[in-house]
Amino acid sequence: MNESLITLTLAAAVAAGTPLALAAIGEIITQRAGILNLGVEGMMLLGAVTTFLTANATGSPWVGMVAGATSAALLAATHAFVSISLRANQIVSGLALVIFGIGLSTFLGRPIEGVPLDPTARLPGATVPGLKDIPVLGPVLFSQDVVVYATWVLAAATALYLFRTRPGLSVRAVGESISTADAMGIRVAAIRYAHTIVGGMLAGGAGAYLILALLPSWSQAATTNGRGFIAIALVVFASWRPWRALVGAYVFGLALRANFALQAAGVTTISAEFLAMAPYLLTILLLIALSMSDTRRRAGAPEALGLPYAREER
């Protein structure tokens, strides 16, 4: 492998990792408030198809992205209602979201299966002046697009918000011990709703980015491919911390892109299917390895994660 191939692969890994990072940070925000939303895959898919339809209709990637984020936020709001107000099981509700999201996005996407995105609706590249000329780092990190840079800002802002601000403290309290937060006068249901919906918006944004920057055309079968679930695993690996999720996302971006790099480098002994398995197997093995180091795993998970709450329940 020559140097330019490595640089190209790393740049592609950053791009491929960006939707994972967006979805994972969104899920961190949701889970920090104690809501487990397993429906990331469904929200990403719905976000992707909505973005595609809107972007192609308006010719604007930004309108498309807003539409995608909004549609996913609506799905997240459904999950919020079912799990917060109706106090139903969050695992089943999240899975229902996945199934519904897959069904709806395929249904809506059937007429446009294989249709390419209008070139004007593609996300434009944006280099960072000055920084883009740094060797290796320049092309890998600073010759991407606005969303990639926005993801860094998002990671920083989320970390700052969760660990340094008054509302962030409340969010974490809701995720750790919701009855305590309630007794301290925090509007627990409102916080859970808001953060579930924001998490959904980011998952929708992740789907939008897939369509606007990474994939040439709409195809349900190839759009998310389990990325939503990898994003959930990333939350665990990242111990519910935004920065770690960002770095982890790029590592997985590399795993997703490794097959292309190997093909480009002329490695053909491993078939495409097995290379495609790599990110999933990597996730599984990392999860198992992580659970072997028990204390670290427990250090992160919000204690009230997945638990419904009713003030007057005795």
Place this chain on the structure above:
Amino acid sequence: MYPLAPAAAVLLALMVGAFFLVVAGHDPITVYRVMMRSSFGSTPAVINTLVSATPLILTGLAALVCFRVRLWNIGAEGQLYVGAILASGVALWFGDRLGAPIAITVTIFAGALGGTLFVALPALARSWLGTNEIITTLLLNFVALLLMNWLIFGSRSYWRDPVGTFPQGKRIPSAAEFPRLGDTRLHLGLLVALVAVLLVWLMLTRTRFGFHMRVFGDSEKAARYVGISARRMILMAFLISGALAGVAGAIDVGGLSRRLDPNSLAIGLGYAGIIVAALSRLNPGGVVLVAILIGGVRNAGTALQALPERVPMEIAVMLEGAILIFALSSEVFIRYRIRWPWSAHRAITGSPFAAIPTGGDRA
């Protein structure tokens, strides 16, 4: 209240479906009429619905067994593929050398074994290390799908038909083919599925293991107190669940496709099993009824595709998701109902999906 709630869930889901049908420019009344007709409107329709329901009964049971002990095996999909891979492999290998009853039995057991083997890794990780089973089982679905695709589309494997330009699985020997009812597509698999229902029901109600499962599912602390090994319980539930999903794969091979056919297998049967289990409120008997309902919805999806206006069949998947969301929501009403003072006797299973915390962090 209980029979009303799923009915209301279906009705509300149909309304959501109608909304999106209108958005997509279809007439919901026509679509639903066609759906009804093609799933329950005639004897052939009902038979097709039962054919669609057969694997769903098994994947529904697979989900049920794990959900009963609050384990979230979301990997029935992949366990089904691997069950089908092993079943077809064994059928291809032994089929001609054995008599029909033995070949069929061996095929079914191979399917069970395949599902069991494929669930073993997440099961062991969960029972020994406490690794969150939701993500591991789920991601293995993608691995299994890729494996199956590689066997048929990506390689010249033992499973692939060596002749013909179009890549497809090798046909299994006739000895391993399940008998069918007359010239319909209804096959032995339905009987297998019903026997599985009976066995699971007996296990849950009549055996010590089933009693311990209920204790464990109700309170892990009580199970520990009694001396029930959590590791063993988790492992057993997973393995039984995987076996049931694997059998669902085997009956597709033996009864329907008669080869390893990714197009027939990869239609979300495992995921739908979750819906079936949830709507049955974890009752083996209920699984049969719900599987027929969902089977009907899926069966209708195919018919819709054939309409002149070509309504995408995925409306069926969307409806399934919506039904699950509404069924889950209706749980809350059932829960309140049982808390009212005049209903002193509560259903013994209680409300399995209400207020269950996540499964990940129990070691």
Place this chain on the structure above:
Amino acid sequence: MTSLTDGGAVEPPALEVRGIVKRFPGTLANDDVALTVRSGQVCAILGENGAGKSTLASILSGLYQPDRGEIFRRGNPVTLRSPREALGLGIGMVHQHFRLVNRFTVAENVALGDPSQPFFMSTPKVHRSIAAIGDFYDLPIEPSAVVADLSVGEQQRVEIVKTLYRGADVLILDEPTSVLTPQETESLFATIRKMTAEGKAVIFISHKLREVREISDVVTVMRSARVVGTVPPITAVEELARLMVGRDVDMSVRRRRAPGGDRVLELSGIHVDRQSRRGGLTGVSLEVTAGEIVGVAGVAGNGQRQLAEVAAGLLLPSEGRVIVGGSDITGRGPRAARTAGLAYVPEDRRSTGLAPSLTIAENLQLTSPHRPILNRRHWHSHARSLMDEYDIRAPGPNSVTSDLSGGNIQKVLLARELSTNPLAIVSASPTQGLDVGAIASVRKLLFEHCARGSGVLLITEDLEEIMELSDRVVVLYEGRIVHEGPTSETDVTEVGLAMAGAMRVS
């Protein structure tokens, strides 16, 4: 409004409620409850478990909404729709089960939900406030400590500091002494007196007569969801007890001990490694003989649970042996312990001792040895006879256990554990949360089995219970036995000091 309050007060009461009714599915928790709380006073609410005290407290702190009734704050009618609104009106509550985020620091817990905090938190300011409150009210606490690492007494201090920090001048303390040593209780009382001297009103909820008489200015007694009287604290103990229970109570349960039996339970040199910062055992040895009750006292989290679980075969000690009736059951699991003659009545009766959504009949069979194929034929009749024998009140053997009252749930558990005539009974907080009637029957059952030759290891934080029931007292502190002796020769103060770690006798 003032004209309606009782006799001649110039200032309207800090808090007053009238006609409060609160109904839960199946129970009436508050029935026409009235209460007046004045600034600078301690108003005690005395009542048995289940009398409706905590429900009233939850209504006053905005957690529960009353079905009917009025609440007045300094004479003005108010509605308390949430804890947020209650806190806004200066009403703060210290819950019996602390409302603290274990992973947060003290400062984070205190600042949580404080609307006056700037968007970006200012930690030093919070630290200074905590120090100031701590100095003034004698509630020393390290602001940067993580709550999970604090002792129960310290956690309670955080709870009180929290409500004071939020500017509460009506403080509701729900059973605050149940987790404290006698000395800690004394210092809590000193703090309460400082608060009332500052003009704050304190609502002190308890079922302990002596404490109520010591600290309060006025006592409101509740029984079966109603207020049955408001009396001065000088009222005689017997009179208070009669009001609380509704009938004459014999406060002196005593029993003659059958001396010198065989050893039925023997723990020797038990070590259990600590997990996190509390809860291990270091070299614990003790024995229980037939007919004897050995009480294990200690503040929560000093290894009591580990001790019980080691004895019951649930927890494998890293060192030491467990012998039940002569057979060594170390490391052989709970079933072996049971076979050897051990009964274990865990503290968490609802979901450890029993599977809550199973029926009574099923729970009574929980620990029986079963064959792989169940034979359920006799379960029903077996349950019927045990329900008669142990006076379990329920619609029938197929009633779901969690639907029963606390006392009946405990009787189901005792029926199963005691009907096998065990040699040794390990019983953790057997009367906690029960009403007087149920407490009496639980104690009677333990006495009966003692008389028949069982030995009892009684593990509880309720020091009074230990002093009343046991023949010998053992005190656990940080996983060690720091005091041991016959109850008749033991003084409560001594035990209290030992519980606090001030004594190192062995």
